[in-house]
Amino acid sequence: MSDFPLHATADAALQAAPATKARGYWATVGRRIMRDKVSVACALVLLLIFLSAVLAPWLGLEDPYKGSMVRRLRHIGTAGYPLGTDELGRDMLARLIYGGRLSLVIGILPVILAFCIGTSLGIIAGYVGGKLNTAIMRTVDVFYAFPSVLLAIAISGALGAGILNSIVSLTVVFVPQITRVAESVTTGVRNMDFVEAARASGAGPFTIMRVHILGNVLGAIFVYATSLISVSMILAAGLSFLGLGTKPPEPEWGLMLNTLRTAIYVNPWVAALPGAMIFAVSICFNLLSDGLRSAMDIRN
Amino acid sequence: MLTYIARRIVYVVPIVISVALVCFLLVHITPGDPLVAVLPADASQELAAQLRAAYGFDRPLPVQFGLWLLRALHGDLGNSIATGRPVLAEVMRAVGNTVTLAIAAAIIGFTMGILLGLIAGYFRETWIDKVATSFAIAGVSVPHYWLGMLLVIIFSVQLNWLPAVGAGPGGSNSWAWDWAHLKYLVLPAITTSVIPMGIVTRTVRALTGDILSQDFVEALRAKGLHERGVFRHVVKNAAPTALAVMGLQLGYMLGGSILIETVFSWPGSGFLLNSAIFQRDLPLLQGTILILALFFVFLNLLVDIAQAAIDPRIKRG
Numbered sequence: 001m002s003d004f005p006l007h008a009t010a011d012a013a014l015q016a017a018p019a020t021k022a023r024g025y026w027a028t029v030g031r032r033i034m035r036d037k038v039s040v041a042c043a044l045v046l047l048l049i050f051l052s053a054v055l056a057p058w059l060g061l062e063d064p065y066k067g068s069m070v071r072r073l074r075h076i077g078t079a080g081y082p083l084g085t086d087e088l089g090r091d092m093l094a095r096l097i098y099g100g101r102l103s104l105v106i107g108i109l110p111v112i113l114a115f116c117i118g119t120s121l122g123i124i125a126g127y128v129g130g131k132l133n134t135a136i137m138r139t140v141d142v143f144y145a146f147p148s149v150l151l152a153i154a155i156s157g158a159l160g161a162g163i164l165n166s167i168v169s170l171t172v173v174f175v176p177q178i179t180r181v182a183e184s185v186t187t188g189v190r191n192m193d194f195v196e197a198a199r200a201s202g203a204g205p206f207t208i209m210r211v212h213i214l215g216n217v218l219g220a221i222f223v224y225a226t227s228l229i230s231v232s233m234i235l236a237a238g239l240s241f242l243g244l245g246t247k248p249p250e251p252e253w254g255l256m257l258n259t260l261r262t263a264i265y266v267n268p269w270v271a272a273l274p275g276a277m278i279f280a281v282s283i284c285f286n287l288l289s290d291g292l293r294s295a296m297d298i299r300n
Numbered sequence: 301m302l303t304y305i306a307r308r309i310v311y312v313v314p315i316v317i318s319v320a321l322v323c324f325l326l327v328h329i330t331p332g333d334p335l336v337a338v339l340p341a342d343a344s345q346e347l348a349a350q351l352r353a354a355y356g357f358d359r360p361l362p363v364q365f366g367l368w369l370l371r372a373l374h375g376d377l378g379n380s381i382a383t384g385r386p387v388l389a390e391v392m393r394a395v396g397n398t399v400t401l402a403i404a405a406a407i408i409g410f411t412m413g414i415l416l417g418l419i420a421g422y423f424r425e426t427w428i429d430k431v432a433t434s435f436a437i438a439g440v441s442v443p444h445y446w447l448g449m450l451l452v453i454i455f456s457v458q459l460n461w462l463p464a465v466g467a468g469p470g471g472s473n474s475w476a477w478d479w480a481h482l483k484y485l486v487l488p489a490i491t492t493s494v495i496p497m498g499i500v501t502r503t504v505r506a507l508t509g510d511i512l513s514q515d516f517v518e519a520l521r522a523k524g525l526h527e528r529g530v531f532r533h534v535v536k537n538a539a540p541t542a543l544a545v546m547g548l549q550l551g552y553m554l555g556g557s558i559l560i561e562t563v564f565s566w567p568g569s570g571f572l573l574n575s576a577i578f579q580r581d582l583p584l585l586q587g588t589i590l591i592l593a594l595f596f597v598f599l600n601l602l603v604d605i606a607q608a609a610i611d612p613r614i615k616r617g
Contacts, residue, residue: 138314142315145318145596145597146322146555147551147556147596148552148556149552150558157577158585159330234443238559241445242558242562242574243578264449264452265457272449275450278443278446279442282443
């Protein structure tokens with residue numbers, strides 16, 4: 001009879017156990033980020049801009065391409081044109097919302113591409129090591145010898161204007177940066193016991209990289225990549241601003257800022273609007289990336 | 301220390317050669333004929349071949365690279381296609397104006413950044429910290445070419461206090477440090493300074509916070525050291541990293557000035573690059589990028605050496 005209470009304690013402990021362990025790493029990160037007011041606000045702003053860009057044709061907006069010489073450069077708040085009209089009399093509200101489509105694509109796509117390429121290169125360099133590591137990382141060093149703005153403009157300038165060329169040049173700018181981060185986190189993981197154990201139980205290098213390394217380094221690389229989106233948005237719009245990206249009459253924030261530059265003496269605040277959009281997207285991604293970083297830092 | 305410097309310099313050689321290779325190849329990834337800008341559309345095959353031979357474009361690529369590198373080492377980067385003048389002279393003249401702009405921006409940006417960073421680091425998690433950090437995030441998130449436009453709208457168009465474009469009386473060749481010229485520098489310099497301001501603020505804030513939370517600071521305070529003494533320790537510990545970050549930022553300002561120089565028509569290297577791109581002036585494009593990249597490489601070298609010189613913790617074995 002004396003061991004009965006002991007059993008009871010053990011049972012209680014067993015029943016209590018699942019309740020305390022339930023949440024995984026990403027669920028914890030998700031909960032922490034939902035509690036961060038700044039991150040949630042930024043995510044909502046970004047969601048609004050994304051959705052309006054995607055749903056633009058169904059929002060009942062004016063035609064963003066249709067201009068009129070008689071209603072050029074109307075002020076903000078003009079009846080029928082809540083955000084005024086541009087230098088060719090096109091509705092600014094429609095152009096800003098439609099402009100989100102191209103602007104977001106040319107700003108975010110390079111980071112996604114560079115994330116895929118850079119992560120692969122970095123993991124291979126970090127895991128395989130030796131001569132391959134030297135070859136990849138020394139090549140990366142060469143691109144680090146250029147300031148990123150200069151590199152992007154040099155490649156775009158050489159390739160010529162165009163959306164595709166601007167995406168290519170920005171991808172080339174970000175691949176080395178992501179490769180460096182991926183390589184350094186992979187080197188930190190490659191000698192850990194669980195990698196050794198996987199190798200001992202017969203896993204090949206590709207299985208180890210895909211299953212055992214990737215899962216452990218992806219988080220850090222992802223956070224780093226999100227912090228690049230803000231720079232990428234500014235640079236992509238900057239290339240269009242210089243005339244190296246999108247071509248008229250396509251609505252795109254950087255290009256709109258450029259073509260409206262001549263209007264700053266007539267209607268300065270309408271001319272400044274496209275830049276405000278770039279700023280909003282860029283600062284939201286920056287704050288969201290900061291929030292994600294501190295949410296993933298479980299030590300705090 | 302000397303061996304460290306020697307090793308670091310030796311390490312720069314392959315980087316310089318690879319940078320030159322990238323600049324050289326830039327011309328060859330250009331779609332179409334590199335001579336398209338000089339060759340009239342109705343030129344005969346013969347004339348095209350003649351010109352190609354004159355520029356050396358008929359030789360194999362590695363030979364072309366070798367010859368180009370050899371001439372570059374002697375300071376000959378060819379002649380601009382648009383103006384016919386030597387590329388090196390054109391670039392160096394423009395770089396002078398960019399250096400003026402970068403130094404002015406560095407003085408503003410670094411001073412603001414260090415001050416904001418120290419204040420934020422000392423008053424961590426208070427409202428003062430939040431204000432300083434917001435400034436920093438806004439600084440790194442703002443599209444600086446747009447900020448330049450806003451400043452022009454406010455201070456040139458609306459208030460008419462400062463000139464909107466150019467580099468003052470006498471154009472690009474006659475810079476002087478007097479008010480007649482300086483008033484042209486104010487807006488571009490403020491615009492250039494916001495990114496370094498933001499990044500230096502973040503760095504200094506993080507460094508100050510980390511150092512203040514270390515045990516040795518506690519020990520210093522426990523021994524009764526006054527706050528000024530503690531502050532001296534903070535500065536000494538933060539200086540090497542902060543210096544490295546500022547050096548890198550100075551390099552970015554020199555190399556990444558094209559957008560701001562375009563907004564303000566500032567006659568610097570970025571402005572030159574812009575016109576080289578749109579006139580398809582490939583020797584000028586190649587030369588400008590090479591010079592700017594070399595500036596950046598040597599600035600990095602200087603920063604590394606300076607950092608090793610003032611930070612005894614860096615291994616020099």
